Amino acid sequence: MKIRIEKNENFGSEPEVIIRCRDVDERVHHILSLLEEPKKRVIGYANHQEYVLDPADILYCESVDGIVFIYMQDNVYRTAYTLNDIENAFSNLGFFRCSKSMVINIYSIKKLKSELGNRIDAELSNREHIIISRHFAKDFRSILKEAGSL
Amino acid sequence: MNRLLKWCVWEMNNEFIACTYFTVMLLMYAIIDLVIGKNTITTAVIFEMYLVNYLLSIVQKVILDTQKDYSRRSFLLRAIIISLLSVILVVIVSTLGGWYKGMPLWAGILIIAMLLLSYLTVWIIISLSKKYDTKLLNDQLANFKRKQQN
Numbered sequence: 001m002k003i004r005i006e007k008n009e010n011f012g013s014e015p016e017v018i019i020r021c022r023d024v025d026e027r028v029h030h031i032l033s034l035l036e037e038p039k040k041r042v043i044g045y046a047n048h049q050e051y052v053l054d055p056a057d058i059l060y061c062e063s064v065d066g067i068v069f070i071y072m073q074d075n076v077y078r079t080a081y082t083l084n085d086i087e088n089a090f091s092n093l094g095f096f097r098c099s100k101s102m103v104i105n106i107y108s109i110k111k112l113k114s115e116l117g118n119r120i121d122a123e124l125s126n127r128e129h130i131i132i133s134r135h136f137a138k139d140f141r142s143i144l145k146e147a148g149s150l
Numbered sequence: 151m152n153r154l155l156k157w158c159v160w161e162m163n164n165e166f167i168a169c170t171y172f173t174v175m176l177l178m179y180a181i182i183d184l185v186i187g188k189n190t191i192t193t194a195v196i197f198e199m200y201l202v203n204y205l206l207s208i209v210q211k212v213i214l215d216t217q218k219d220y221s222r223r224s225f226l227l228r229a230i231i232i233s234l235l236s237v238i239l240v241v242i243v244s245t246l247g248g249w250y251k252g253m254p255l256w257a258g259i260l261i262i263a264m265l266l267l268s269y270l271t272v273w274i275i276i277s278l279s280k281k282y283d284t285k286l287l288n289d290q291l292a293n294f295k296r297k298q299q300n
Contacts, residue, residue, distance in 0.1 A: 094294075112291055114283035116225040116276070144290035147297050 001027070040089060044070050044077025051077060055090045059108040059124050063101045073126055096140060098122070098132040106143070160211070168207040172200050175240075178264045179249070182257050198247040206236050233269045240265060 017035060021028055042053045059071045063083050070077040081089075087097050094106035104122060113121040120132040120140060132140050176191075176199055183191060214220075214228045241262060244250065250258035 106291070107295060109291060112284065112287040114280045114287060115222060116280070117220050120287065141287075141290075144287065144294050147290075147294040 040093075042070065042079060042081065042086070044079050046075060046077045053077065055093050055095070055105075056107065058095075058105050059126060059128070060098075060102055060104040060130060061086050061095075071128075096136075096143060098130060098136050098140065100133075102130065104130055104132070164207050164211055165204070167210065168200070168204040171203040171206060174268060175199050175203060175265070178261055178268075182253070182260055186253060186257055188252060195247060195249050198243055198249070202239060202243045206239060209235055209239075229273070233266075236269070237262065237265060 019028060019031060040055060042055055042058070044051045044053045053070065053072070057072055059073065061068055061070050061079070061083060063069075068079050068081060068083055068086070070079050079086075083097065083101070083103050087095055087103050089095075090105075095103050096106055098104040104124075108124050108126075109122045110125050110127075111123045113123070115121050115131070118134040118137055120137050122130045122132055124130060176196065179195075179199070180191065183189065210232050213232055214225070220228065244258070244261070250261075
């Protein structure tokens with residue numbers, strides 16, 4: 001692989017990367033992943049230790065008595081972030097406010113069930129059931145619908 | 151002013167439900183009346199029918215507030231209470247009001263049976279619509295995951 005860096009004062013302030021290749025193969029994908037912005041992480045605490053968590057692995061976050069807990073497949077972590085912080089920071093990663101005290105990762109949902117009273121029962125990949133309240137169900141439906149129409 | 155407006159909306163909604171029920175009940179009564187060859191419905195019976203349906207609508211709105219979130223169990227329990235109360239109320243008012251005067255016994259029983267059947271039909275329709283909605287939600291979820299990952 002040839003690597004060439006051109007330096008010129010006339011170029012714009014933002015660096016530009018052009019990849020010339022015959023096929024977009026695994027190596028190109030790897031380069032692209034390195035070039036992408038560094039992934040956002042979440043700091044969680046468990047057993048008096050600090051953990052750096054990948055948002056993609058989070059199933060849901062719940063606020064209990066003002067403390068926010070992060071639920072992963074096999075562990076629960078406490079975090080200093082508020083539900084609003086998590087929702088705002090990771091909404092582009094599929095995080096959605098499903099009730100007053102919960103933020104759910106849409107990618108962790110295995111299946112959905114329409115319930116009476118316009119609520120939605122979401123079964124997560126760990127078989128836990130989370131209820132999306134009628135107040136938030138409308139927004140949830142529009143998120144799914146919008147993504148489908150893209 | 152805000153409270154008055156809220157009450158107006160509540161009352162309009164209430165009257166809409168009452169009128170729908172009243173129309174269905176009057177239609178059932180008229181069909182049976184025609185079948186037995188009586189061909190007359192007194193204004194007193196019509197008035198009583200409207201009043202009982204107005205009352206039923208209030209009972210429904212008080213017991214099952216559509217603005218609130220109920221658990222599945224609570225929702226079903228409330229729906230059963232409404233159905234039973236409706237039948238009891240109709241039986242009492244129709245007997246006291248002499249709706250079945252000049253009608254054979256089977257006609258009165260048939261009206262009550264049709265009332266119960268209409269409730270059953272409503273629940274079947276709700277159940278089918280929930281199944282359809284569940285399928286739609288899961289299709290949209292799959293679409294969401296696929297499109298976002300691409």
